[in-house]
Amino acid sequence: MxxxxxxxxxxxxxxxxxxxxxxxxxxxxxxxxxxxxxxxPTEWVKVGTVKELYIFPMKSTKGIKSEKLFLTEKGVREIDKNDNTILLQDRTFCIYTSKDLEVRSARQLPKIIQISIQAASNGVILKAPNKVDLYINLPKVKNNIRAKFGKELFTLTDCGHSVANWLSSFLLNKNEGLRLGYGTGNPARTLVRDNPKLAGHYPGFDDTLAGIFSDYAALHAVNAATVQNLNERLENGVDFMNFRPNILIEGPEAFAEDRWTFVKFGNVVTESVMECPRCITTTVSSSGVFHEERQPLKTLDSYRKSEGPIKTGVMGTYHKVLKTGVIHLGDSVYVPK
Incomplete structure (x- = not known):
């Protein structure tokens, strides 16, 4: 007992x-x-309009100008085009090294900027200067590769040998070395665990902020007036596309975005979580070459440096998606009253 x-x-x-x-x-x-x-918020005031809309299907490659996009919690995607092609989503493809499984972008390989991707039936077509266009089928999702991006690991599915050879030839002048990965956003990324300093500094910085293979956020917006302010300080001005935003906002005064907490694009609602710290990619020309004097990054660093953990020049804002929906060119942009 x-x-x-x-x-x-x-x-x-x-x-x-x-x-x-x-x-x-x-x-x-x-x-x-x-x-x-x-x-x-329930009360809003109009501050501008959506001037440009872009989607970047592959990390660091050319963007696609759009008239309307659907904003999901993981970023923008195309809306049914009635042409039997797949619907592209923002940053669902990324390049990684075959040996070390490390993500590569224009930071390391500036010629990536010259690659474009377009939707096709059941797949995509890759294009680059002096290369034969390459069609690849969208791979069946396996999530069998874990590629390093900073301290994070991106979960992705490899897209096969033909595109690996194509990319390696164009970017490395070799037959191998690079591969293409495809992702869907599942499983969720681990932003907070792998970026504790950012999570500690920005109250809204959490795992729900993340896009699929974007650096940090599902949505990136830039204020046209802030770009113009930068250009007034440069000998040779730059285009807003140097900063690769999904949305260009027209109307607010320069730096107004620094004060925004929430932003509504038409009926879509987002939280402005943090400023966008800029990197060397902003200095890459359309021909895939770094600027000799690191412009415009050098000038941004001189007068508009982040007060957060990443001490570099800033341009634009990173947004968390609170209410999904369609964003159109010309939509009104609102902030809380």
Missing amino acids: AQIATNAAIGIGISSVLITIIGAFFLKKVLGKLKNSKKI
Whole structure:
């Protein structure tokens, strides 16, 4: 009987521990949701309009100008075009090294800027100067590759040998070395775990901010007046496309975006989480060459440097998607009253 009582006590003790652990887990989840949930404003004031809309299907390659895009929680995607081609989504493709499984962008390979991608039936077509166009089927999602991007690991599916050879030939002048990955945004990225300093500095910085293979956020917007302010300081001005935003906003005064907390594009609602710290990619010309004097980044660094953990010049804002929907050219842009 004593043994039975002892076993029962042990069983009760284990059960209590399990209940405590499970309870703590669910409490953490609930508190996390409460922390990350945002009360969407109900009163808005118009500050501008959507001047340009772009989608970038492959990380660091050319963008595609659009008249309307659907904003999902993972970024913009095309709307049914009635032409039997797939619907492209923002940054669903990225290049990585075959040996070390490390993501490569225009930071390391500036010629990537010259590559364009277009939708086709059941796949995509890649184009680049002096290269034969290459069609590839959209791969069946396997999520069998984990490629390093900073401290993060991108989960992706490899797109095969033909495109690997095509990319390696164009970017490395070799038959191998680079491969193409495709992702869907599942499983979710681990922004907070892998970027603790950013998560500690920006209250809205959490895993729901992430796009598929974007640096940090699902949506990136730039204010045209802030670009113009920069150009007034440059000997040779730059185009807003040096900064590769999904949305160019026309109307607000320069730097107005620094004060925004929420932004509504038409009926779509976002939270402006952080400024966009700029990198060497902004200095790459359309011919895929770095600017000799690091412009416009050098000038941005001189007068518009981030106060956050990444000490570099800033241009544009990163947005978390709170309410999905269609964004059109000419849509009104609102901020809270």
